[in-house]
Amino acid sequence: MAFDFLEPVENAVLDYIKNLNSQTLGKKVVFHTKEDFPDLNQFNIAIIGVLDNRGAKKDFQVDLSAIRNEFYALYPGNWDATITDLGDIPQGNTQEDTYYAVSKIVLELIKKKIVPVILGGTQDLTYALYRSYDKLDQMVNLATIDCKFDFGKDESNHTADSYLSKMIVNEPTNLFNYSNLGFQTYYNSQEEIDLIEKLYFDAYRLGEVSANLSLAEPVFRDADIVSVDLTSIKSADSGNFVTFTPNGFNGKEICALVRYAGLSDKVTSFGIFNHNNLVNESVLIAQIMWYFIEGFNFRSLEYPNLNQNLFLKYIVPIDDIELIFFKSPKTERWWIEIPFISNVNNKLKKNTLLPCTYEDYLRACDQEIPERWWKAQRKNLI
Structure with a gap:
């Protein structure tokens, strides 16, 4: 069973939640514990951590406990959505093993009409999200909030900056459209920019999106997968000074963009990647998660092609x-x-x-x- 790959939420996080106010998110979410696995028929959103950062060859183990502590200490809005935290997918023996576990679990959640919120780990895990749709008999639209296009030089390498090449090259090729929001020209070669045009993909520069955030709304409305690279946020706002980024979206902008993603009736999986185990960064990640779920709660379920x-x-x-x-x-x-x-x-x-x-x-x-x-x-x- 796909969910056998999951490890329960850490006891330290559960102990922290016990001392929170009764109105906080931590008191309203159902957790996968050592004693109990949630009944998935009762939930709209599932939070899952992926403890694999080999896509960037980082020399530390992924620790998502600070993000969970920050998120569960927040208060929900006027929400109807039910949320479960299914714990973590541990690092597999190989990256392919991790991808397999992610794709199987996400596929099962999508079939149950549950939107997975994936916490990484490096952004090559977006490829695993994409492969989850292979058996759903549909073309897939991917939207990323990222300063780079992540084509890379060698699609055979499982790296965070080359996963998009694998999507284009590897069978089955289900990618219909790719949209990038927030690319910064000096991080992308002219060859990559030309390829975006050649494939009729969509790319919006950082300044263009920052000047008019509503540009992103129809992009997300047409996306199946939304992937957020945390290095698209400037370090002054994210707290990430390991990978220093002087320019990028500010905290308010990234939350507004992610709320658009949550509002989209079509988005069925959402990921936040390239976390650096920084406590300061965890505060913003928790708020990004909050705004995605806020948007989800206000989905209008409009499908003009049906009526x-x-x-x-x-x-x-x-x-x-x-x-x-x-x-x-x-x-x-x-x-x-x-x-x-x-x-x-x-x-x-x-x-x-x-x-x-x-x-x-x-x-x-x-x-x-x-x-x-x-x-x-x-x-x-x-």
Whole structure:
């Protein structure tokens, strides 16, 4: 059974929680202990630690107890979601062993409609999250908050800066779209930037996202997996002075972005990676987790492709094509239709709706085809 890989939450954390206020999260979460494993039919969110940092060749063992202590001392919002902490996946004999355990456990949780919140460990564990979807018969969209693209030089190496290459190369290739939020140009070669364009992936520079955080909302709304690299946060806010990053998102920005990820009806797995066992860093990680769950609790469960009659439809003619937009009267969010092309080897099985912004609609009204529509069309032809 997949869940046999899990070790229970440490007694030291459970003892700490005993002394917390009765209104804190620690008193409302159900834990995997040595004596008891939670009934998974009762939960919406599962927290799991992964104690493997070999993707960055770090010389310390992953310790997530400080994060748990900080998180469980926080107070929940007006939440309905039920949360369990399933403990930790220990470091396997090889990295492949760890990946196998992560992918099996995450797959089982997704099938039970439970959203796993994965605490790493290094970011190559994102590859394990991706492999969890292999048996779900779907294309996968990945969104990362990261200062780098993580293509690396050799996809055979299990490193935190090359996992994306493995996703593109290794079979089965289920990756439909990759979106990066917050890349910093000087950390990425021109070759990598050109590859992003060639594959019709999406990348938004740090300054672009910081100036308008709402750019991220439709990106996350179309993502299945969201992966956060903690080095995308500037050290002054994260407390991480082991890997010093003078520029990056601040604490308020990263929490706002992660809340968007939680709000997304489509996101089914979420990971926070490259933790350095720093107590100061644990404070922000706990708040990042809090904001993701806050967003999850306010999901609107809007699927315009299932019942378009509940949405406002706008048709915008541009030259010899018609762009079709849908707007939700409830949340005022927008989608654009991507048509199915029957005479090509299309990755899409039918017309699909792609999240977009009101600005995309306005540009279409000005006879400018939105870039996200253009890229989606070309990905179908690859």
